[in-house]
Amino acid sequence: MKFVALNSRGGNYLVVASNIAWLRAAENGQTTVGIVGGQPLLVTGSIEEVAQKILEG
Numbered sequence: 001m002k003f004v005a006l007n008s009r010g011g012n013y014l015v016v017a018s019n020i021a022w023l024r025a026a027e028n029g030q031t032t033v034g035i036v037g038g039q040p041l042l043v044t045g046s047i048e049e050v051a052q053k054i055l056e057g
Helices: 047-054
Strands: 005-009 012-016 020-025 030-035 039-046
Touching: 005 039, 005 047, 012 039, 020 047, 030 047
Parallel strands: none
Antiparallel strands: 005 012, 020 030, 030 039
């Protein structure tokens, strides 16, 4: 199981990479991360930055 560290303005998350379903641009330079079987997370960074973290993770 591969975990990815994603930062948020309200706290930080460790997310299982295989549970990430989609990314969507949000306001103020943030990205919404869709989680399989859960609520989306609002994290800091553009879609490209978040995608890069996930792929490198």
